[in-house]
Amino acid sequence: MIDRLDRKILSILQEDATIPVAEIGRRVGLSTTPCWRRIQKLEEDGVIQRRVAILAPKAVNAKVTVFVSITTSQHSEEWLRRFAEVIRDFPEVVEFYRMSGQVDYLLRVVVPDIEAYDSFYKRLISRIDIADVSSSFAMEQIKYTTALPLQYMQMEKEKAV
CATH class of the missing domain: 3.30.70.920 (Lrp/AsnC effector binding domain/regulation of amino acid metabolism (RAM) domain)
Structure with a gap:
């Protein structure tokens, strides 16, 4: 199940999949290895289908x-x-x-x-x-994004600390 850290990671990757894992980890508050494991799991689970270059x-x-x-x-x-x-x-x-x-x-x-x-x-x-x-x-492109809205994801219940 997805948690808030996974959602943050997905948000970053949707904007730029070339950001180094260490930087993604820094932005979400994880060290490199746990961040990499989460990305790998998101790929294995099919949440991340592929990483591509978007051309002009x-x-x-x-x-x-x-x-x-x-x-x-x-x-x-x-x-x-x-x-x-x-x-x-x-x-x-x-x-x-x-x-x-x-x-x-x-x-x-x-x-x-x-x-x-x-x-x-x-x-x-x-x-x-x-x-x-x-x-x-199409006469003019007003908005274009490949980023999906993440606010609708089923989230794991956060554990009380």
């Missing part, structure tokens, strides 16, 4: 974000499995969700420009039958 979209020419709403008349597990396989082949798709409501699936696609999106769209519809595709281009 403009620097890698992926400056256009498109939200793609997809509706289909196919609702079988076989079709979903095939659709997921097709989507995995498109590196432009950085997020992929099955939705409730009017839209069946939502994709977040990043490309250099509208022409690249048009090429993506044509390749997508050539590979799988889709009833309707609606694309919305």
Whole structure:
């Protein structure tokens, strides 16, 4: 079970996973070894899934974000499995969700420009039958974070001292 020290460690790592363990320990009031053990346990338990570098979209020419709403008349597990396989082949798709409501699936696609999106769209519809595709281009990114809110975590009850 997670305690307040684990939550502090997670908060620090979500901001910058390159901070040395000794520094994380100092910030949360632990020596290096116990801090490292906690991080290892969080990884083993699957709380920390992976550590990655977050790139600047403009620097890698992926400056256009498109939200793609997809509706289909196919609702079988076989079709979903095939659709997921097709989507995995498109590196432009950085997020992929099955939705409730009017839209069946939502994709977040990043490309250099509208022409690249048009090429993506044509390749997508050539590979799988889709009833309707609606694309919305992001005009401006107002907020972006990969950090998850930690205040909702189930916490271990603190022991009275």
